[in-house]
Amino acid sequence: MTQRIERYLDEKKSCVENTLKELMPEPSGLAADVIKAMNYTLFSGGKRIRPILCIAGAEAVHGDADNLVRFACSLEFIHSYSLIHDDLPIVDNDDFRRGRPTNHKVFGEAMALLAGDGLLTMAFNVIARFGIEKGIGNTEMLRVIDMIGYASGYQGMVGGQAVDISYEGKDPDPNVVNFIHTHKTGALIAASVTTGAILGGGNEDEINSLNQYGQNIGLAFQIADDILNVEGEKNITGKEVGSDASRGKITYPYVFGIEESKKIQRGLIDRAINEIAVFSNSAWPLRDLARYIIERDK
Amino acid sequence: MTQRIERYLDEKKSCVENTLKELMPEPSGLAADVIKAMNYTLFSGGKRIRPILCIAGAEAVHGDADNLVRFACSLEFIHSYSLIHDDLPIVDNDDFRRGRPTNHKVFGEAMALLAGDGLLTMAFNVIARFGIEKGIGNTEMLRVIDMIGYASGYQGMVGGQAVDISYEGKDPDPNVVNFIHTHKTGALIAASVTTGAILGGGNEDEINSLNQYGQNIGLAFQIADDILNVEGEKNITGKEVGSDASRGKITYPYVFGIEESKKIQRGLIDRAINEIAVFSNSAWPLRDLARYIIERDK
Numbered sequence: 001m002t003q004r005i006e007r008y009l010d011e012k013k014s015c016v017e018n019t020l021k022e023l024m025p026e027p028s029g030l031a032a033d034v035i036k037a038m039n040y041t042l043f044s045g046g047k048r049i050r051p052i053l054c055i056a057g058a059e060a061v062h063g064d065a066d067n068l069v070r071f072a073c074s075l076e077f078i079h080s081y082s083l084i085h086d087d088l089p090i091v092d093n094d095d096f097r098r099g100r101p102t103n104h105k106v107f108g109e110a111m112a113l114l115a116g117d118g119l120l121t122m123a124f125n126v127i128a129r130f131g132i133e134k135g136i137g138n139t140e141m142l143r144v145i146d147m148i149g150y151a152s153g154y155q156g157m158v159g160g161q162a163v164d165i166s167y168e169g170k171d172p173d174p175n176v177v178n179f180i181h182t183h184k185t186g187a188l189i190a191a192s193v194t195t196g197a198i199l200g201g202g203n204e205d206e207i208n209s210l211n212q213y214g215q216n217i218g219l220a221f222q223i224a225d226d227i228l229n230v231e232g233e234k235n236i237t238g239k240e241v242g243s244d245a246s247r248g249k250i251t252y253p254y255v256f257g258i259e260e261s262k263k264i265q266r267g268l269i270d271r272a273i274n275e276i277a278v279f280s281n282s283a284w285p286l287r288d289l290a291r292y293i294i295e296r297d298k
Numbered sequence: 299m300t301q302r303i304e305r306y307l308d309e310k311k312s313c314v315e316n317t318l319k320e321l322m323p324e325p326s327g328l329a330a331d332v333i334k335a336m337n338y339t340l341f342s343g344g345k346r347i348r349p350i351l352c353i354a355g356a357e358a359v360h361g362d363a364d365n366l367v368r369f370a371c372s373l374e375f376i377h378s379y380s381l382i383h384d385d386l387p388i389v390d391n392d393d394f395r396r397g398r399p400t401n402h403k404v405f406g407e408a409m410a411l412l413a414g415d416g417l418l419t420m421a422f423n424v425i426a427r428f429g430i431e432k433g434i435g436n437t438e439m440l441r442v443i444d445m446i447g448y449a450s451g452y453q454g455m456v457g458g459q460a461v462d463i464s465y466e467g468k469d470p471d472p473n474v475v476n477f478i479h480t481h482k483t484g485a486l487i488a489a490s491v492t493t494g495a496i497l498g499g500g501n502e503d504e505i506n507s508l509n510q511y512g513q514n515i516g517l518a519f520q521i522a523d524d525i526l527n528v529e530g531e532k533n534i535t536g537k538e539v540g541s542d543a544s545r546g547k548i549t550y551p552y553v554f555g556i557e558e559s560k561k562i563q564r565g566l567i568d569r570a571i572n573e574i575a576v577f578s579n580s581a582w583p584l585r586d587l588a589r590y591i592i593e594r595d596k
Contacts (some may be wrong), residue, residue: 021582024559030457030461030473030474030477031452031456031457031458031460031461031481033460033464033475034452034456034457034460035452038452049500085411085412085415088388088411089406090386090388090407090411091408091411106407109388110388110389110463111463111464112459113383113386113388113389113411114383114456114459114460114463115450116415117379117383117414117415117418117456117506118451118452118456118457119457120415120418120419121418121447121450121451121452121454122447123450124422124443124446124447125443125444125447125448125451127443128331128440128441128443129440129444131436131440132437132440132441132444135436136436137436138429138433138434138436138439139430140437141436141439141440142426142427142429142430142439143426143430145422145423145425145426145443146422146423146426146430148422149419149422149423150418150423152419153416153419153420153423154329154332154333154336154416154420158329158332158412158415158419159328159329159332159416160329160330160418161412162329162332162409162412163328163329165408165409165412166331166409175328176328179328179329183329
């Protein structure tokens, strides 16, 4: 199983990387510095999980997945922006990410801020141009734009991040950690699979099942990150181990302990897989991916 | 003339304010703080110039302007986000804006960062939902989304802001100040009028003329800001006077001197008005507005 999904991930990742390179210009002109800063984090060895989930979501409903790789890349622009802003000293103050100095350590804080703003904005350019080039229907395009905005904004990622910050150092609270994780990470991961299913031409039942799948694996994915922050190895994860605890972050291990967190995680993966039971073989990557998420070491 | 345009601005401004209130929720739930921070700057007494220009652009081409106020509001979300991020200590470090403490002085830097991210993201939600509700054609909607992204991102506002920061303290350079102002301020102002013309159903010639108009007044608008930073009064502008010079900002007065800057500004306004000479009485607010921009005292 592991080999099959690893091959799939490698293949899709290289396809996403190539398309990201087409979309993102080389630095030039007076504003070259900010373009350089955008490139730095966009091409810093990410797993490209969100675009891959979008592609796999389209495949699950027998959509033409090759046709929507450009769209899928918009999700990576949003993810990259969020990493840059989260790492800033005024937020998490992280010096390393994926084993390299964080954006602001290289380009300065103001430029990093702007690089994040630029990547977030550009995500919507990427989506709009995709729609224009492919001539996709209005309903679908505006629906996915709204969905991605919702998953990224105060109702999603930004909201989760805000609560994450406000509750640092507070007592453990299951409701709070659930809110943080489903908003900060889960929302965009769910939107990735769901928008893939919409643009792949899935019907409403299929779209709903894939959205449920996405919400479950999204939460499991963030719990896996929490566990890696306790049990992982810096030379593999590329991040400081134990940094969540030293900052008083509200995480699953902090609220439930490691063993219970792993149990919750397994339950989420089971539910995710169950949600997509109706799909044929077209959803095998999503099934394998769900299990892979909790087995990864970075 | 002044009375007529002031009445027009008051009327449109109150219409924009009401719609912004409909669009922006009251703070509630765990993420109430970030929603509060978003509200704080969105409702801090802005002139609402960008939405009003969008409405006036639609009117110029005899479009149904009342119908696109929701869309026009998206431009104010983007403008508000840019103010919050620009005021952060890691960028311009401003303590006051429009006579009130800046966002980060009230909510802290991390929350201000997120409030900006939330407002930028929400702009695209507002646009997408507008398109869904009004059933506007795909071509127009994706074109305006792309245009607003372009005007706000590294090819526009973010790029201008990046150069603004990089060149602080450098020698005066006409090319640099032109780049900064046309990108940082001009691009979104031009996009405001132009998207209004597109959604108002203007033909390509009309759209081009209004875009040229917008680029000229956009630059004139930023030169007016520069001049107010030298000559204005703090109790009227709501900002520190002389802050550009003490920071070594590349401004028009710094590069060309005050008198030459005013001459350039008048030339831009003449060109702007000339660009829309073909329009009938439907463009009177744009003509009056062009002159009003350089006469304002805040």
